[in-house]
Amino acid sequence: AGSQHSRIACKQLLLKKCLFIARTLGMATSLLGMYPKARDEITTEWDDMQRLLGNLPPLEPPPAANTASKAPGTEGESAATSTASDPTEYEGGYDCELDELRAARLLELKNGGAPRFGSVIEIRREDFLSQVNNAGSGVGVVVFLFKKGHYASSYMLVLIEKLASKFKNVKFVKIAHDECIPGYPDRNLPTLLVYRDDDLLTQLIGTHAFGGSAYGLDDVEWELAQASIIETDLQQNPHAQPHR
Numbered sequence: 001a002g003s004q005h006s007r008i009a010c011k012q013l014l015l016k017k018c019l020f021i022a023r024t025l026g027m028a029t030s031l032l033g034m035y036p037k038a039r040d041e042i043t044t045e046w047d048d049m050q051r052l053l054g055n056l057p058p059l060e061p062p063p064a065a066n067t068a069s070k071a072p073g074t075e076g077e078s079a080a081t082s083t084a085s086d087p088t089e090y091e092g093g094y095d096c097e098l099d100e101l102r103a104a105r106l107l108e109l110k111n112g113g114a115p116r117f118g119s120v121i122e123i124r125r126e127d128f129l130s131q132v133n134n135a136g137s138g139v140g141v142v143v144f145l146f147k148k149g150h151y152a153s154s155y156m157l158v159l160i161e162k163l164a165s166k167f168k169n170v171k172f173v174k175i176a177h178d179e180c181i182p183g184y185p186d187r188n189l190p191t192l193l194v195y196r197d198d199d200l201l202t203q204l205i206g207t208h209a210f211g212g213s214a215y216g217l218d219d220v221e222w223e224l225a226q227a228s229i230i231e232t233d234l235q236q237n238p239h240a241q242p243h244r
Helices: 001-022 045-053 074-083 087-110 125-133 151-166 217-226
Strands: 120-122 138-147 173-175 193-195 199-205
Touching: 045 125, 120 151, 125 173, 138 151, 151 173, 151 217, 193 217, 199 217
Parallel strands: 120 173, 138 173
Antiparallel strands: 138 193, 193 199
């Protein structure tokens, strides 16, 4: 220990002499500029002596462990978690879709199964047997007798096209009145003939069958329901009081 103390004392004396010579020559009294700011953590006795003399910067303390830092991947995972869709968000949507599918299926069953038609097709006289009388077991057919350029016929066509789109399990066809029944009078137009299984269920002749010339869609739907060709949600006869 005594010899080590002697070495330190000698080094201090040597440094003092060097500083004296530096002052004499007008040199800088500090050696701080000769060293970079970042120092190696491993030091020597010489470095320690220089720090005692103020010629070296003190050692920087080791960086403290950042205990608040997140584990690798945590931030990305949390972001993914925050942006991930909550499965419960879709439960309401799934329920709505199921309700719609269920309602559509109930409507199909109510109308006799999967839809097969949905529009009004025009037939010729030679097609009547195959398209109407032999339309299929249990298939309801509405035959519309019309005349081109006839106002009452044009109006009825608009209505039955809507009904055909609504009741897609019922077959709607149209045929020129004088082709279907030669000599059929115009005053009987519009006329609907309702068939099922080769049987004529009813015939609706003229506007009075629907309550008068001011009839509408509900009037036609009601009368077809009375013939048991469709099922309607109408609660009462819309033309219980005749239309003017």
